[in-house]
Amino acid sequence: MLLVRTDWPCFNDYLAALDKPARKNYKACIKRNADLTYSEVPFEREEVEFFMRLWERQLVRGAPIQWVFPVEHVEELALKGELRVFRGGFRALHFIQKRTLYWECHPPMYDKVAHAHLYIAKYMWFNLIRYAIENRMEHLDLGGGNDYWRDHIRNRARYPNPAYKWAYVPLRAKQDPDSEPDYYIRRPECELLLKGS
Helix, strand or coil, rough: CCCCCCCCCCHHHHCCCCCCCHHHHHHHHHHHCCCEEEEHHHHHHHHHHHHHHHCCEECCCEEEECCCCCCHHHHHHHHHCCCEEEEECCEEEEEEEEEEEEEEEECCECCCCCCCCHCCHHHHHHHHHHHHCCCCCCCCEECCCCCCCHHHHCCHCCCCCHHHHHCCHHHHHHHHHCCCCCCCCCCCEEEEEECCC
16 A cells, blocks of 8 residues: 545645655646646546556556456446546546545556656646545555555565655655554455554
8 A cells, every 4th residue: 555645634735745856746747737627527438448448558667557357347336436537638537446444546547658748647646636635535545565554664665666656655754654654454355444453
């Protein structure tokens, strides 16, 4: 898990807690995508399938990827009310999955070649975090790594998160993991729990 808290009083407080390079990235991605509108949208199978196939035709971290589930699974989640879908204008689509006390975030999907200069992934992640804070959603799990949050922060080089995802974790959490709640995810239930509870 790579947790981003959503219980900030406002997005600007969250942003102020990030390190300087992350704040600079935020300004750059917002400026480069000023023509886009970020919004939550209803699940539309054709649109989701289009972006899933687009994502699979590209290299992700240097290698082609394949979704571990088909679009039918995503549709089933939507029908059960366990899915939220977000669009970055016409450029990107992102879906997240409801878990117990958190949201599991799948990758933002976009044309990495055509839009390489626009920082689309950063645009989508920052806007999702803003949306979650402003709408009082539960924690976001940006994915990858270990099921124990403090251990993941202490040993982050050991786990498979792309390094860029750490930009979304506040500086204090990275510098002082003991200041963070001692969360873990219990499998297979996918429940976010506090150690000792």
